[in-house]
Amino acid sequence: MKALHALGHALSVSASMTWQILWALVFGFILSAVVQAVVRRSTIVKRLGDERPSALLRATGFGAASSSCSYAAVALARALFRRGASFTAAMVFEIASTNLVVELGVILAVLVGWQFTLGEFVGGPIMIVLVAVGFRLLLRRQLLDEARAQSEQGLSGSMEGHAAMDMSIGEDGSLWHRLRSRKALTSVSHLYVMEWAAVLRDIVIGLLIAGAIAAWVPTRFWQHFFAADHPLLSKIWGPIIGPVVSLLSFVCSVGNVPLAAVLWNAGISFGGVISFLLADLIILPILVIYRKYYGTRMMLFILGTFYVTMVLAGYAVELLFSVLGLVPTERNARVGEITIQWNYTTYLNIVALLATAVFVVRFVRTDGVPMLRMMGGEAEHQHS
Numbered sequence: 001m002k003a004l005h006a007l008g009h010a011l012s013v014s015a016s017m018t019w020q021i022l023w024a025l026v027f028g029f030i031l032s033a034v035v036q037a038v039v040r041r042s043t044i045v046k047r048l049g050d051e052r053p054s055a056l057l058r059a060t061g062f063g064a065a066s067s068s069c070s071y072a073a074v075a076l077a078r079a080l081f082r083r084g085a086s087f088t089a090a091m092v093f094e095i096a097s098t099n100l101v102v103e104l105g106v107i108l109a110v111l112v113g114w115q116f117t118l119g120e121f122v123g124g125p126i127m128i129v130l131v132a133v134g135f136r137l138l139l140r141r142q143l144l145d146e147a148r149a150q151s152e153q154g155l156s157g158s159m160e161g162h163a164a165m166d167m168s169i170g171e172d173g174s175l176w177h178r179l180r181s182r183k184a185l186t187s188v189s190h191l192y193v194m195e196w197a198a199v200l201r202d203i204v205i206g207l208l209i210a211g212a213i214a215a216w217v218p219t220r221f222w223q224h225f226f227a228a229d230h231p232l233l234s235k236i237w238g239p240i241i242g243p244v245v246s247l248l249s250f251v252c253s254v255g256n257v258p259l260a261a262v263l264w265n266a267g268i269s270f271g272g273v274i275s276f277l278l279a280d281l282i283i284l285p286i287l288v289i290y291r292k293y294y295g296t297r298m299m300l301f302i303l304g305t306f307y308v309t310m311v312l313a314g315y316a317v318e319l320l321f322s323v324l325g326l327v328p329t330e331r332n333a334r335v336g337e338i339t340i341q342w343n344y345t346t347y348l349n350i351v352a353l354l355a356t357a358v359f360v361v362r363f364v365r366t367d368g369v370p371m372l373r374m375m376g377g378e379a380e381h382q383h384s
Helices: 002-037 041-046 053-064 070-082 087-099 102-111 114-138 141-151 160-164 175-179 182-216 219-225 231-249 253-266 270-282 284-294 296-324 344-365 369-374
Strands: none
Touching: 002 102, 002 182, 002 253, 002 344, 053 087, 053 114, 070 087, 070 141, 070 182, 070 270, 070 284, 087 114, 087 141, 087 270, 102 114, 102 253, 114 270, 114 296, 141 284, 141 296, 182 253, 182 344, 182 369, 219 253, 231 253, 231 270, 231 296, 253 270, 270 284, 270 296, 284 296
């Protein structure tokens, strides 16, 4: 009976977090789908051919307007690299497409607090700058040539089909005119459903892990683990251990947010939360994909460079926000069992579910279902 009660408690916490962030997920994915509908993949490739600051700035912008699925981002970065984009620009695109997307910011604000959204959107660019500098100083031509030769073998990773699909609506006419068309509705509905299909597994796993940790792991354990009783040590230790926890959690993208909320309540430092969130691109399954795409040596180079820059970005955000007085003083992330009431969350969830129903119907009626079978397939399967 105790085991069943513990399981029920964990599932209840997971369900409560799901209810709290549902509308944020839906509206975030809708906005992301709209942005992706007006940005052509061919345009991205043409503008990422070198490592100048302007190209890296464009890579950041295109990444922020792209998919939030970490697996699709990694596959698309490899595709960009193979089509002529510089390796640094491809990696910058990859970082931005999982850490600077609107849905991640919205969910962070709802579940943990607006300071964490701001921290993520400050920490992401800091990491990008550090990665660009690190690659310029440390990445040798021989290693890059080895990675390019390995990438040309075309070994499949995950979400290859999803990464190859270009569902943009073209560039003819004004933006408002294009978004009002029936083609735009179809494109947005396809992008919306495909985004959900790409990240749903990570979101569910993240919610279940967060619910289990919140329900089963004593807070005192985490407080000891994160050195919460020693403020200075906690600020030093948090950004170091945050990426390690993420690496071992097997959860990426927006699925990390519920666990970030649990860790914040449990005592990890503010900078530790930021470095944890930035580390979705070095979880173990993605490291395996890097090895397939670029070879073992480049995988280790990416792991080392990303880890160091994540830690440094966490320190930078912690220091900057402490100076500005923006580090939250209360550990009151919305984790725990709640009673569903007629409040703004319920109303927004109803609207979100109705919008989802509209997009799903449009998706099904416009031959979207066969695309779901192609999401994990070879990159040659493309859809316009």
